[in-house]
Amino acid sequence: MPILGLKAPGPSTPAHFSLEPLIRPNILALQPYRCARDDYSAGVLLDANENAIGPALPSASAKKVKVNGHSDSNGTSGASASAEDIALETLSLLPPGTDLNRYPSPTHDELKRRIAHLRGVPDENWVFLGVGSDEVIDMLFRVLCVPGKDRVLTTPPTYGMYKVTANVNDVGVLEVPLIAEGGKFQLDEDAMDEAFTANPDLKIVFICSPGNPTGTVIPLPAIRRVLENPKFKGVVLVDEAYIDFAPSNSSAAQLINEYANVCVTQTLSKSFGLAAIRLGYLLAPPPLIQILTNTKAPYNISVPTASIAASAVSDAGMAVMAEAVSTLNANRDYLLETLPTIPSIGDILGGNDANFVLVQVLDGPKGKVCNNRAVQVYKTMAETRGVVVRYRGGEIGCEGCLRITVGTRTECEEVIKQLKDLLA
Ligand SMILES: Cc1ncc(COP(=O)(O)O)c(C=O)c1O
Structure with missing residues (x-):
């Protein structure tokens, strides 16, 4: 069965790959979504059961003042801001005249075009937008994996949501x-090859690059070898949440024009500093994008999210991100x-290609790696010193490790000060 709504074919390499047989039959049969405004979008809009009066926001009238540049806003944000302050600040980022009472575009083509241009894929047909990359990952499970039957492959230590989402979808x-x-944290290609031989029906291979919690980029030649391995018939997902912190030219996005069986997730939550808006995306050949588009909730990306994201991926926004x-x-x-x-700090593990470092805690100066002490340090820092890092000692190859996010210079100095003090 063909993929309904597909406009452009993707690459035909590798020869052993075919997407249609991998897709759950009920998903393959889905018609592309048609929204209320596909046929008529101008005039008196009484077609979508929206509220014609407008948004129930005490600050909606204040918005106009702010948008026109007469606001004396103090720029309040973060934990101490009131709901009202946050609403006002968000509204001030939207283009004047934004109708919050109307449903958003189901496609956000302009935003997708900007992302495509930015990341080097041909056009909007190669981009799928999700509520964070977490939604994209969940969608991939939902279109590719039959619950209670299919399996995927992960390469731990890795991002915990792959397993959580697999469990939610009843996937092995x-x-x-x-x-x-x-602390190299590279693909065990021989073991993966054996796994492909023993499990010819694997649907997805997750490769996190740079890895979380490893911070290590997986080199493109290693990813190519997985893509070209004829024993693996599924899709390779390269999770690049941290790619902008890595050396340039590390991104697997450049493989998408070449291979039909690769896709890449990226996000605005990290390098763009926009975790709150929840915008992640998948770069992939059009057939997989079309399948996801046919499956998604019609209006998954809100107007505020799309507007802020468009501003972030503009040339000016990119300059701010690079800085x-x-x-x-x-x-x-x-x-x-x-x-x-x-x-009492041991080795720094991994490649340090992301916005965190993975560091061992020892049981004493020049001592042994120690999980108990790492937990102790983690808890004491959080409970009595006001510095929260992440204990990762339970992960494969990460014994005794804390994962420390890179913060502002002051925050980095503070974590160093507290660690020095506690480990003295
Ligand atoms: C490797 C990795 N992928 C994806 C995500 C989720 O990103 P998003 O905020 O886009 O859902 C994270 C978040 O920490 C992550 O570490």
């Missing part, structure tokens, strides 16, 4: 750990230089 997970020796990445990467260098000077 086969784990082939990364080669962790020496932030350069500051954070400099702060990462500060952590990498300073952490080893603290007694």
